[in-house]
Amino acid sequence: MNWITNYVRPKINSMLGRREVPENLWIKCPETGEMVFHSDLENNKWVIPASGYHMKMPAKARIRDLFDGGVYEALSQPKVAQDPLKFRDSKKYADRLRDSRAKTELEDTIVAGVGHVQGVKLVAVIHEFAFMGGSLGIAAGEAIIKAFERAIAERCPLVMFPASGGARMQEGILSLMQLPRTTVAVEMLKEAGLPYIVVLTNPTTGGVTASYAMLGDLHLAEPGAEICFAGKRVIEQTIREKLPEGFQTSEYLMEHGMVDMVVKRHDIAPTLARVLKILMKEPPAPMLAVEHDAPVAEPA
Template structure:
């Protein structure tokens, strides 16, 4: 017989004002009220994280966000107009591994509400007309297939035709293996498209978020006039584990993180999420993209 089971042992009774006494039930904390940070491993209040733009208040870790959340943070309310929405993926290789590629596409479309891993459109960023492309890592890892490449090319062409700046926000695991060579061809197509902007003197900015890898990094993501990254974003071609297994050496601490890349000259800036919209508008003003825009509050006094 345990001590707690001894006869005559009084059990603690809930007092007046105790939730258990008043309701007759145990106090339950709603699920999802607290979350664990992926970096510092601390338990943080979800609403506090949401108020900070999905950033950990303890260590400044930037949680992954959806394409819709990114859109809300970056563009002026109600200013985004999508184009090239009618472009959808097919299954050119009839690819099948554990699941048919066409089934994977339908599942990703149902899960995310997106046609593919990128959305492109025209918008305003603090009053500045801009062509914007946003990647969704939730759609098959943000992988670049034929449709993603086509939409990036169309975004660059629209920027060239309208003489508007182009901003691409990336989050991708690289080329989409289910499309084979059709996917790899997009590296050359997108690189050529943004190259035409450079020749025309039209600003092109890239924002690399966690993670940006593979064929996306090896093409248009690293060709921006200014290359921005979010804090601690993982950026590279092959993953660190693949590299270590290949060269059989331990990689430096922080290898492929944004801070390491900035120190070694691969990117130009690291910008926290809460300052990203302001930074983009300031860069566009300095690059002259809004020179002929009357009434732009962002560029007053900048010219």
């Protein structure tokens, strides 16, 4: 316990009438250095208004924003073994889990739900990067598989929003086993004739990229997202060469055929609805009648 910080300083502030100001009221744009008020950023879907830079969006905020009116059925987190390897590095894995749960108010890194996006029913699976870097462990793998099973049962598409540093090292081989398990779940959905769409967000790396994040029928990506298996610095140190500017960004991957579309966050919901209606062979939304100032002449 820090006696000065926790006791003396609050006493002095109360005597002088000072108010504690939260440290996260202003967010700095990583691209331009512009300072943006927190509420303005949140109201703009966590996109910097001036530069268009896409900040990381909390999973709970993303799933509410995705579904019509923010209404959806949350899928429960399956119960799995906690800390199966009794892992410890500089900190106990059990303590890391406890801290991440307190920080995010989530059981693990996956948030999933069933709802409608512009009238199209789908299952959405979203990674929370703030929970241990969105890493893939037993709990996340089980939650993803259950979400695929729900999509098959509901006969509806599944949309995945990965944001991950890869497999969770604290679970070792048990984490790596989630790569083939989730891959099988993807194949089950495809065998059922249901679409699987991946919306790649920043960052999508490691074992997640090596499995379900790159197995979609269609791959969308947010602007500027880092998408890779190994990081740029690791590759440069390995091959001893300088990599091109913008390497591993969503724009670079689209130019080289690994991403189908780069879509701004504000356009993701309408884009998903339009694409899924085509894939599900549903009729498009009715076009509004266009009024003309003058009558159109009949052909002779």
